[in-house]
Amino acid sequence: MKPLRPFRRTLRAPLAGALLGASALLWGRQAAAEESAAEQLFREGRALLVEQRFAEACPKLEESQRLEPSLGTKLNLAFCHERLGQVATAWVGFQEALITARTAGDAAREAFAKARLDALSPRVPWLRVRASAGGAGADQVTILLDGAALDPVAWDKELPVDPGEHVVAAAHQGEVFWETTVALKESERVDVAVPAPAQAEAAPAPVPAEAAPGAASRPARRPAARPPAARLPRARLLPEAQRDGVRDETSVRAASPGIADRLVFEAGGFIGYLWMEADEIDVCSISGYGDCYYALSEGSFLAGATGFIGYTATERLDLGVRAHLGLHSSEGLLIALGPSVSYPLGDRFRVGSSLLFGTATQSGTAYTESYSWDENGYQYGGDMVEASVSLGFALGLGAELGMKLTDSPSGSLFLQATPLFLVGADGLAASLPLGVAYRWN
Template identity: 25%
Template sequence: MLFGSRALAQDDKVAKAAVLAREAETLMSQGKTSEACDKLEESQLLDPRGGTLLDLALCREKEGRLGTAYVLFERAEKVALEEKRNDRVTTARVKKNALFAKVPRVTVTVPKAAEVDGMEVRVGLAASPNALMLIPKSEWGRSFPTDSGPVKVQVTAPEKETWEQAFSLKPGEKKAIAVPVLKAGKGPSTPPPPSVTDQPKKDDKKGDKKADKKDDKEKDEEEDKEDKKDTGGGGTGKHESGRVVFDLGLLVGGHLSLILEAPLSDINGTQYNYKGAGGSEFLASCGNTSAVPGAGDCDAKFDPALAVNYGGQIFVGYAITETVQFGGRGLFAGHYPLGYQILGGPSISFEAAKPLWLGFTVVVGTTQATATVTGGKGSVPEGNRADNADESEVDIPVSQLAGGFNTGDKQAGAFGGFEVGATVELSVVLIDNPTNDGLSGSFLFSAWPTGVWSPTGGGAIMLPIGIGYRWH
C-alpha cells in the first residue's frame, strides 16, 4: 500500500507538471512571458525533464533574465548530453555561447574568518526571492552569472544574521563583493524557496542532503569544464565553440613576382612584324586593334622581381569546436618597390597541438609588382597563325619597344590579373587570454606562406610573417 501511495503521488506530480507546462504555453502565446516562465519553473520542480528545462531557459532569455538563462542553458546542455539528445545539446550550447558576453557576473569572496558551517551565498534580482541563485562553494571567489538590473547578494548561515548587499548591474558588467563576518542571530527565518537552478538531476528524486551534495559536485565539475570563470586578473576561462572569431594581424615579408607576361599600356605604339603567306610580312602597332582585326594586342614581358610587402590579414569566422575555426580570410599588402596584393577566400584554422595552430586558405585576387621590362609579345591574326608556327603571338625585341622601354632596364608594374592560389597558416600562441569578456583570445606570432597563379601570365610567391590577436 505504501508503495502504491507513493506511485500515485508521483503520477499526480507528473500530471500537474504537464498541466502547468500547457498553461505556460498559453501564457506565452498571450505575451505573458514572466507568468509563463514561473509556470515552467513550477512544472520543472514537480517533474524534472530535459525538454522543460530547455524551454524554461528560452523563456528566461525572452524575459530578459540573461544570467538565469545562461545558468539554465548550461544545465540543459548537461542534461541533454546525458539523455543523448544532440538537438537539445546544440540549441542549449549555441544559446549559452550567444549570451556569454552579455551576462553580468558577480565575484563573491568569503574570507576564511567569515566562513561558517552551513553558510549559503545567493545572488539575483533584489525584487524577488525566487530569483536568487545559489552560488556553489566552489564558485566563491570566482565570477558567477547573474541577471542585470537591481541585484543583491544574500548570505545566510545557522545562528547568524542574514547579510545582504544590493547594487545595480548592466549587461556584461562585473562586480566584486567581500562578505564580512556575520553577526550572531537566529539564522534565516524561512528556508529559501526552491529553485530550478539549485534542483537535483532527474535521477535524484529523493532530495536528501546526500543527493544534493552529489548534484552540487557534478554541477561544479561541469561548470569548471565548460567555463572556467574569470577572476578579473587574467585568463582563467576557456575558449568555447559556438562563438564568432575575429583575427587581426600585421604582416611584413618577402614577395617574389613570377609574372612574366602582362598587359602594359605604356608600350602602345610599338611596331612589330608577323609573317604572312608566301614569306610576306605584315606590320602591326601595339594598341591599334582596329586596323587589322586580331593584331595590335600586346603584352610586356618581365623579369622575376623581389619586393618587400607590408600589410595585414583579417579573419572573420565561427568556432565550430573549441579548436577548429572556419570562416573567411583576407590578406592585404603594399609593396616596396611599388606594388600590392589583394587576396582572400574561405579559411580553416585548427589547434594542432598547444601552442601550435595550423590553417589553410583558398585565395583568389590579384597582385602587382614592379619589375624590369625585357621585351614584348604582339598578337597574330588567326588567319596568319599557320605562317607563324601556329603561335597566337610573336616576340617583340626590347630594342623595338616604345615608351622608353627600349633600353632593357626600365621598370613597370607587372599586373597579375585574376589569380588563384592558397595560403598556409603556421601560428604559435605567445599569450593565451581566455576570459569571460570581449577581450578573450590569443596573441599570436604567425607565418603565412602563400602562392598564387595567373592563367595568363605567371604568379607570385609570398612569405609574410607577423603578430596578431585572435578574439575567440
C-alpha cells in the first residue's frame, strides 16, 4: 500500500486547484448575473421614466440601486420620487447624490443635484414630534412614525416627510396608548405633541382565567407595532443627520432658499410676422398740410427680443413680467410688456399668458390734400409725404408656448412661440414670433 501514498499526494494539489477554480467561476457567474440584473433593472426603470410611468419606474430603480449602487441610479431614483410627488424622499436622495458627486469630483452631477435641491427645498413638508415630559415610565416610551420607531434624538426636531397622511403613535412597555393621523401639504410645517403615558397601575397577581371576575368584559390593550427592520423613506433623516442625529431647527431653516434663490430669468430672440390694421389716421401734425391721412393695412417681417423676470411661487408656477421689443421691415417697432404667468406641462413643455400694454408704429407714404381760394376761384392740390404713425396706447394679450430642447445645471433652452395682439384707439396689431429662449432657474 505504500506506493499509493505518493500517488494520493500528487492528486491532492490538482483537485484542490480545480475546486478553487470552480468556486471562483461560480462566484464570478453569480456576480455577473447580479450586475446584469442591476443594469437591466436600470434600463427598464429609465424607459418607464421616459414614458412618465413613475409608479412603476421607482421600484425598479430602487432594486437596481440596491444590487449595484451608483451615482447615476441615485439621481434617476431621486428624480423619479420627485415626479411621484414624494418631495421629501427626493430631497434626501438629491442630498445624498450631491455628497457623492462632490466626493467623486463630478462637477456636472453636483451642479444638477444642487439645482434640484434648490427647487425642492420650498416644497418639503416638515414634521416635529414633541414628547411630553412626566408620567410614569416616561423614559420607556417609544414614538412611532408610520410604524417605524423614531430615535429619541429626533424627538422635538423637524423631520422632512412626504406630503400626505402620516400616523404618529406612542407606546409604553410594548402597548400603544396614543395614536393620531396627521395630513401634511407641500411646504407645511406641523408640530405634534405626544402626551405622557398615564400612571402605571400595580400589576395584579396572576390568577387563572376562569377565576378572574369580569375577565371577559375587560378590553385587551393593543400591542405596539413592531418597527420594520428597514428604515421607511418617509422617516429618513438628512445625510448630515445620519451622523449627528438630526439637524436643529436653525440649520434646517437656513437651508431653505431665500427670495433671491427663487428668482427666474429668461432671455431670447425671435423672428416672425407683424400685421397692422387701422382706419385713416390724421397725420397733419407731421406733414403741415390741411388734410392728410395714412391708412395702415399691411404686414411686415419682424425681429426682436423677448424676456421674462419672475418669482417661483411654487414648483409648478412662475409669476413675473414679460417684455417684447421688435423692429419690423416697415420701419417701425413693436413694444409690449405686462404681468405674466408661466406653467410647465410635463417635463418638456411650458405654457403661459400675459396681459400686455404697449404700442406699435409704422412708417410710410401719406397722401395729403389742400384747398384754397384765389382770384381764379377754388384751388385743389395734393402731395405725397413720408409719415410715421402709431396705434397710440394699446392693450392686449400674449401667450407663451415653449418646448424644451435641452437641460443644464443652471436652466433650460426652449424653442418658443410668443404670439400677441394689441388693440389701440387708432387700430390694432398682431404678431406671431418664433425663436429660442434660455430660462435660468
